[in-house]
Amino acid sequence: MQMIKEEFDAIVIGAGMSGNAAAYTMASDGLKVLQLERGEYPGSKNVQGAIMYANMLEKIVPDFRDDAPLERHLVEQRLWVMDETSHTGIHYRSDDFNEVKPNRYTIIRAQFDKWFSRRVRGAGATVLCETTVTELVRDAKGKVIGVRTDRAGGAIYADVVVLAEGVCGLLGTRGGLRKMLKPEAVALAVKEMHFLPEEVIEQRFGVKGSEGCVIEAIGTISHGMAGLGFLYTNKESISLGIGCLVSDFAAKMESPYALLDALKNHPSIRPLIAGSEVKEYAAHLIPEGGYKAIPQLFGDGWVVVGDAAQLNNAVHREGSNLAMTSGRIAAEAIIQVKRRNDPMTKRNLALYKTMLDKSFVVKDLRKYKDMPALLHTNARNFFTTYPLLMSQAAQNFMRVDGTPKIEKEKATTAAFIKARSRLGLVSDAIRLALAWR
């Protein structure tokens, strides 16, 4: 394949959510953009549960509903707390979500990223797949001025490089732009796609047409580790998975596959996937360090966006919307610097951070800045002890066996105190409230 000789306004590394948002925004504004993706096609390396948040995509591609491969729009969300045999849950469903422009959709990334990439090309960017960026090129003063790839032909130059390389961010780390990922700041998620006829999915989840349902679950399913199970309905498949912190997997010597198997065989999940055919299996990392894990976001000749910048809201399980928004905002900042004919220096690219700080991305992450540490250091309590207590309390309440209600209430209170002590309960509640506010 031919190597590219010309110089670009911007090079975008990666064709995931953040890279596509950045490349599309800059190319639509007339910038000369080169996007490099190591995968065989955009999306081939990407894994997502996956919920896509329409509002954030609409700000980038307003007419996306015309041709984007959307699976189901979500009308129902279930949050489950599970033990070995049961689940306790809250459940929100509203017909209001059957709106003309639905708010959240399930997507399959392999298809969605391909679509987004077609739009990026349509906007005028040059997109090269099967091209791994191996190195950032710097000038004598250390400013990033381009990249080298695994193709023959030497360096490719640009005024600015957008690192949208995803959670591992190897280029940024190797290039000294950020530190290595810490195992307690990243989760490993494993996921399977279970194929079922459309009508079976509709019947099992009580949805019709393009309506969809999501189940997210915590509890003994994560074996005392900080983790989450998830089930998302697509048109003709169900995405089922579970993820826990890498540090917890290592400390407990647990296998992610064993957790997923146990989840599939849980009595609350098994009937939902019964008879399905598993066609795809994937494992991927998710940044979970939150606000405190955000690295330096800009420098001389470079900005970093999306998962590579650790912009992931683990509390609300949102990643793609933060990725798209950071990609768009970085692109808008670059466009402004370019319009002023200013150089892409650290000082000028600081505009990206100023704009991002004002967005929901940083505001949300800042709000939950203490949450990752709290959940990590108290995983056993929040992911095993309390789920078990809640389940026992629910069963005690539901089971009618002639025990007077007052005795049932006393037994439930005693169980909570025995498990955590009065001081422990108050302290857990206060710490959770403080981390949440």
Ligand SMILES: Cc1cc2nc3c(=O)[nH]c(=O)nc-3n(C[C@H](O)[C@H](O)[C@H](O)COP(=O)(O)OP(=O)(O)OC[C@H]3O[C@@H](n4cnc5c(N)ncnc54)[C@H](O)[C@@H]3O)c2cc1C
């Ligand atoms: C199991 C799972 C479920 C999830 N569920 C949800 C969900 O329901 N909703 C949600 O909003 N988020 C979800 N997320 C998070 C979401 O997937 C990410 O936040 C999002 O994909 C980040 O986008 P990105 O563009 O920053 O990174 P990515 O999507 O990872 O894209 C990075 C791209 O860069 C390419 N690349 C990397 N290095 C190089 C290189 N050197 N040269 C060239 N190309 C390179 C990769 O091949 C890849 O295509 C989930 C994540 C996982 C793992």
